[in-house]
Amino acid sequence: MSLFGALSVSASGLAAQRDRATAIAENLANSETTRTPEGGPYRRKDVIFEPESQVSPFSAVFQAEFGPQAAGVGVAEVVEETRPPIMKYDPGHPDANPQGYVALPNINPAEEMVDLMGASRGYQANAAAMSAVKDMVSKSIDLMRL
């Protein structure tokens, strides 16, 4: 029954979009962070997706038996933004350099919100796909109840 494979594909989509939303939330929360363990201001994080085959020992048998290999999605890597930080003149700030400038993360809230909307829509689409498949599975189960 390859329908269960479709469920795990959608589940991987949900997980990936949630990871993306987490990264965006982290960026927004740290938009004014000037100190990090690595030193310097916080750097914006972005997740990169890649297709990933859903292989579990159980499903592998079924997949070999029937149907095309469907790819799920996974987070390939989390990259840090390389844009230079914004220099803001604030001589009173404890992290200001000798010239009185503070390095702040180069984070654009509008950009983050748009990304967040994308992640949320992606999550919704995967959830809808999952419920459509669930419907099909329950239709098949109903065949046994006569």
Added chain:
Amino acid sequence: MLDPIASRLENYMDLLAARQKLVASNVANIDTPGYRTRDIDFQFEYMSHVDGTGLDVIEPDGLTVKNDGNNVSLDRESRLMAENALRFSMASTLLRGEIQTMKRAIDEGKSS
């Protein structure tokens, strides 16, 4: 199986399941750079493969490729998703009818 109609229905449902899986995969990869939409030629597969194995995965053309090389269209996938679910529901209702007919015949034989 029960009769030729039931086995065709079974084949139809297998194909729908396979297609739904590809749709789920396309939706999951909606933001994956370089990912291309994958699908099956439903009519061709239905006419040519009686057993539902060895499906040819195709990359449909005519879809807009975004800047990151991804060409998944959410509208197309949503439509296919709804269509698959409806077709599946129809097929399962028909198959249910077939099984019910069989069951009725068995039940009538029992009550003598």
